Amino acid sequence: MPRLSAWCLMLWFVLCVPALAAPVHGLAMHGAPKYPVGFTHFDYVNPSAPKGGTLRLAEIGGWDSLNPFIVKGEVPGGADLPFETLMVESADEPFSEYGLLAESVEVPPDRSWVIFTLRPEARWHDGKPVTADDVVFSFNTLKAKGHPRYRFYYAAVDKVEKLGALKVRFSFKPGDNRELPLILGQLPVLPAHWWKGRDFAATTLEPLLGSGPYKAGAFEPGRTITWERVRTYWGATLPVRRGLYNFDRIRYDSYRDTTVALEAFKAGDYDWRLENEAKKWATGYQDWAALKDGHGRKEIFPNQRPAGMQAYAFNLRRPLFQDRRVREALGLAFDFEWTNKTLFYGQYRRSTSFFANSEMAATGLPGPKELEVLEPLRDKLPAELFTTPFQLPVTEGDGNIRANLRAAMRLLEAAGWRVENGKLVDKDGKPFVFEILLVQPVWERIALPFARNLERLGIEARVRVVDTAQYKNRTDHYDFDMVVQVWPQSQSPGNEQFSFWGSAAADAVGGQNLAGIKNPAVDALVAAIIAAPDRETLVARCRALDRVLLWNHYVIPQWHLGVDRVAWWDKFGRPEAVPAAGIQPMAWWAREAAAK
Missing domain, CATH: 3.10.105.10 (Dipeptide-binding Protein; Domain 3)
Known part of the structure; x- marks a missing residue:
């Protein structure tokens, strides 16, 4: 009888303990993630890429708000640069995520809940720590006042709980939704203390406080905005950030239409252009003098990205x-x-x-x-x-x-x-x-x-x-x-x-x-x-x-198309590897920074 009781206790332990999931560094939708514990950087970046210089880009149409989380208003290019998520997706796997704000993630075999433990070193741009309160605030606010897509993404979440200063648990409604832990990994985390007294659902030209690699610099609504690299960015040496976001400044200028934008590019008003029009790719660069004298580049990069x-x-x-x-x-x-x-x-x-x-x-x-x-x-x-x-x-x-x-x-x-x-x-x-x-x-x-x-x-x-x-x-x-x-x-x-x-x-x-x-x-x-x-x-x-x-x-x-058509002024370095998701401009760097 004592042996039988011990055996029953062991069986109970084996059956029940798996529900108490162990913390892991990353999650894959199916199978195991590609990058192991202790990886130092993604394969498609240069971990030694120098920091510095400016990347100038273009966008079409104007903008009137800096709040990218609501349905109202138009936001400028790069509006997501100041903000970070709990985890970040790699560009060379079908669907795997690795910890960014989250140091670790815990998920049971049935994926009925997920626990995120935040990195103690994570900081907002004002120096205050990122906490579980911020995660709870972000989830509830985005679902109640954010863009409608958040309500659909999070509809199967039953509740969110603060388990500690740096620990948050999301519990899911009954059903088989194995993607939910990764969906929650994509949650943008916003500072609860900064939003007190502010209307989240309103458009604004006040730069929002974030925790990411960039923050808003000089801008003219509807015309231009410069994103400035945060020199004290807390996550610069993380494996998921090493070799990325190398430019000191990323500037977006707004143009009326693509024809005007192309002429501005050839005149040197901005540096890097992803071409989406077949006619322009075939004939629009024939008079670009820089392409002939070697100061300009024009290249096709195959990708394995679903075209939708x-x-x-x-x-x-x-x-x-x-x-x-x-x-x-x-x-x-x-x-x-x-x-x-x-x-x-x-x-x-x-x-x-x-x-x-x-x-x-x-x-x-x-x-x-x-x-x-x-x-x-x-x-x-x-x-x-x-x-x-x-x-x-x-x-x-x-x-x-x-x-x-x-x-x-x-x-x-x-x-x-x-x-x-x-x-x-x-x-x-x-x-x-x-x-x-x-x-x-x-x-x-x-x-x-x-x-x-x-x-x-x-x-x-x-x-x-x-x-x-x-x-x-x-x-x-x-x-x-x-x-x-x-x-x-x-x-x-x-x-x-x-x-x-x-x-x-x-x-x-x-x-x-x-x-x-x-x-x-x-x-x-x-x-x-x-x-x-x-x-x-x-x-x-x-x-x-x-x-x-x-x-x-x-x-x-x-x-x-199945390829990326890119033209750029030849003043950048870039990694040799191009991942399945296609070209990654945030992995490029300025050669002027390399020279220094």
């Missing part, structure tokens, strides 16, 4: 776009092959997935692991999803899309539309008219040919360009018919998918479900992705969601 989805997004809140056949018909009028050949010099690939450029993109017919989550939803899904591989329309690129337009007209007629006096009208004679809302003039040359194709169907698509402030206000409140939208994706999709596609996010002001999707099958698949127990299952469930989004024709997919 860039598309013409329908506003499903509009009755005009609520019929799937109508949305598919409009997609048939977009001639990607002609656009790519004529406007983009053949540089792009058509995006045929919401997870383009990744293993999560759906191909062919659903596999067995996909069917596990799709079969229970069969009655809520398009029947073709199970029988036909999804394909976007293809043309010869010569501008002749008559076959596609005929197919589009058949769909429109089946949906109750007819042509009358050259105009497409509904059963009540109301014409098919909508607006394509744009924020950059450069998009007119792309949208206008699309509008001309729609005109051949009897559809009037009005192309309108507005300034950044008006565009943000209208999209925040879903006051549009169609816009160009980008939904970025990580190598490990999770809770952000609720913000992108979830029914609960469709009506949140400033939300990311710009299309207004309210589909219980999509909600169920997003929940399945979040609950994925391993990488293989995650990939299969992302592919299943991909199919559902594609077959519902919520957007008209555009294109992606």
Whole structure:
């Protein structure tokens, strides 16, 4: 009996003690993190990079606030530089995080809670320590008054508790959400003492107090801002910071549009430019004298970053776009092959997935692991999803899309539309008219040919360009018919998918479900992705969601690239390694600093 009792006690210990998780230096979404305990720096940085010099960058449009945590106002480039999170993600893994403000993290096997222990040396810029009170304040404030995305990210958190001066515990609601500890690792931590007496929900031009490597220096609202390196930055020698944030000053200048910005770059008004326009990359640098005399550089850097989805997004809140056949018909009028050949010099690939450029993109017919989550939803899904591989329309690129337009007209007629006096009208004679809302003039040359194709169907698509402030206000409140939208994706999709596609996010002001999707099958698949127990299952469930989004024709997919196109004035040093996430400008350094 004594032996049996001892054995039972040992069994209880074995079964129960794992719930008392041991502190670790990092977390991976699946498996173990790449970097071990005691690592000194990330592989894609130069740990001996010199500090000094200035990096001058550009942004498009103006700004009127320094608060990046709320839906109101426009913030300048670099507005996140003064702030730090509990943990930080590496750029060369699918999804792993390592301690930044947090010295260690504790998570049980079922990931039903997480405990963060803060570094005792962490300091705000005013010299006061970062404490558990700050973490609790940040979570509660962001959820109550911050941008709507925080409410979605933290919706499954049951409570937050201060366990000590430097220790905080987050407990989660019932359910299988293995990503939550990493989501909480991304929590921006704000100083509770500084915010007393201040309105968190208001825009402000008062520089916010942070704990990060930079703080705001001189600025002119809407024109320019300089971020100054904090010389006494407490975290400069941490493994997750070594070799990063090397410039003494990072300056952002605002420009009206990308054409003006390119000319300013070639004139030497700023130093480093990530090029997002194919035409400018192909022809815009031909007269840049610095490229010819060796003072300028222009290079393509391949990446393994999921491209996500860039598309013409329908506003499903509009009755005009609520019929799937109508949305598919409009997609048939977009001639990607002609656009790519004529406007983009053949540089792009058509995006045929919401997870383009990744293993999560759906191909062919659903596999067995996909069917596990799709079969229970069969009655809520398009029947073709199970029988036909999804394909976007293809043309010869010569501008002749008559076959596609005929197919589009058949769909429109089946949906109750007819042509009358050259105009497409509904059963009540109301014409098919909508607006394509744009924020950059450069998009007119792309949208206008699309509008001309729609005109051949009897559809009037009005192309309108507005300034950044008006565009943000209208999209925040879903006051549009169609816009160009980008939904970025990580190598490990999770809770952000609720913000992108979830029914609960469709009506949140400033939300990311710009299309207004309210589909219980999509909600169920997003929940399945979040609950994925391993990488293989995650990939299969992302592919299943991909199919559902594609077959519902919520957007008209555009294109992606799979590389970073960068031009810069040749006065910088950079690491040789480029991680999977792509080029890392904050790992570069000024050669003038190296010379000193």
